[in-house]
Amino acid sequence: MLVVNTDTIPGKEITETLGLVRGSTTRARFFGRDFLAGLKNLIGGEISEYTELLAETREQALHRMIEDAKRLNADAIVNVRFTTSTIATGTSEILAYGTAVKVK
Numbered sequence: 001m002l003v004v005n006t007d008t009i010p011g012k013e014i015t016e017t018l019g020l021v022r023g024s025t026t027r028a029r030f031f032g033r034d035f036l037a038g039l040k041n042l043i044g045g046e047i048s049e050y051t052e053l054l055a056e057t058r059e060q061a062l063h064r065m066i067e068d069a070k071r072l073n074a075d076a077i078v079n080v081r082f083t084t085s086t087i088a089t090g091t092s093e094i095l096a097y098g099t100a101v102k103v104k
Helices: 031-043 048-071
Strands: 014-028 076-088 091-103
Touching (some): 014 076, 048 091
């Protein structure tokens, strides 16, 4: 599955637009990670526990979006975007969305 954040795919012709596809996941912070992050917050620098959590969450949202496109028999997804929102204290959602298309 081709996944791009542009509205075209070089060397490919979009022959059909199938519609919006999306994938999302909601994650809560974990106490163990919060504790380590709190310690790092005192000394500064990257909080790798949160970086890893967000990377895993983005990958899951992306995978779910691709599965949604496969249900439509898409060849590619264009204009892919990510957004995030806070659901509750310590809980965030990441949404991946784009347009499923057929290409030749």
